[in-house]
Amino acid sequence: GDSVTQMEGPVTLSEEAFLTINCTYTATGYPSLFWYVQYPGEGLQLLLKATKADDKGSNKGFEATYRKETTSFHLEKGSVQVSDSAVYFCALSEETSGSRLTFGEGTQLTVNP
Amino acid sequence: GAVVSQHPSWVICKSGTSVKIECRSLDFQATTMFWYRQFPKQSLMLMATSNEGSKATYEQGVEKDKFLINHASLTLSTLTVTSAHPEDSSFYICSARFISYEQYFGPGTRLTVT
Numbered sequence: 305g306d307s308v309t310q311m312e313g314p315v316t317l318s319e320e321a322f323l324t325i326n327c328t329y330t331a332t333g334y335p336s337l338f339w340y341v342q343y344p345g346e347g348l349q350l351l352l353k354a355t356k357a358d359d360k361g362s363n364k365g366f367e368a369t370y371r372k373e374t375t376s377f378h379l380e381k382g383s384v385q386v387s388d389s390a391v392y393f394c395a396l397s398e399e400t401s402g403s404r405l406t407f408g409e410g411t412q413l414t415v416n417p
Numbered sequence: 418g419a420v421v422s423q424h425p426s427w428v429i430c431k432s433g434t435s436v437k438i439e440c441r442s443l444d445f446q447a448t449t450m451f452w453y454r455q456f457p458k459q460s461l462m463l464m465a466t467s468n469e470g471s472k473a474t475y476e477q478g479v480e481k482d483k484f485l486i487n488h489a490s491l492t493l494s495t496l497t498v499t500s501a502h503p504e505d506s507s508f509y510i511c512s513a514r515f516i517s518y519e520q521y522f523g524p525g526t527r528l529t530v531t
Binding site: 340350 | 421423449451458459460461510512514519520521523524525527
């Protein structure tokens with residue numbers, strides 16, 4: 305079945321540092337890939353997505369590129385801010401499974417001033 | 418963007434009572450809504466998929482008689498936790514599927530059973 309594996313957290317960075325959160329996936333078909341962010345006590349917000357190989361999703365300075373050859377969708381940001389502190393979830397969705405989302409374990413990011 | 422609301426955002430109930438959580442899509446019609454459960458510092462676990470006008474499809478291991486889901490309209494789905502026990506305490510999150518297959522998430526409901 306489908307699965308998503310994220311790098312283990314928590315991740316702690318200083319403000320303006322470079323961020324990478326690794327995400328790899330296993331899927332039977334051609335999934336869409338997502339990054340969601342969850343701030344404390346809140347639900348999930350879609351951060352960015354990519355629907356086919358080599359697509360790059362981007363939003364609020366975050367980027368991720370759909371790499372079919374390495375089955376990866378790593379999240380990057382060149383300069384993090386304190387307000388980026390949150391939990392980040394990588395996820396995939398396949399139409400063959402009714403578009404249900406399969407989530408990774410989540411990575412807690414803390415950015416210190 | 419599409420907005421999904423949940424009510425209540427936080428509820429405390431006594432063991433043995435039932436609690437109803439509402440999930441509404443405010444600015445679009447959602448043919449499918451999903452219910453998730455999230456334990457502290459863990460990922461989301463899909464509980465059930467709810468299609469408007471039909472019975473919900475429950476994931477393996479989820480008791481359908483305990484977690485009653487009703488999707489009565491294209492903008493409203495409800496989750497009722499029946500005969501709640503302390504182990505049902507959790508963060509419950511719903512999402513609604515837009516026509517483009519993208520899911521939009523509600524802000525979540527924190528349930529505490531005493």
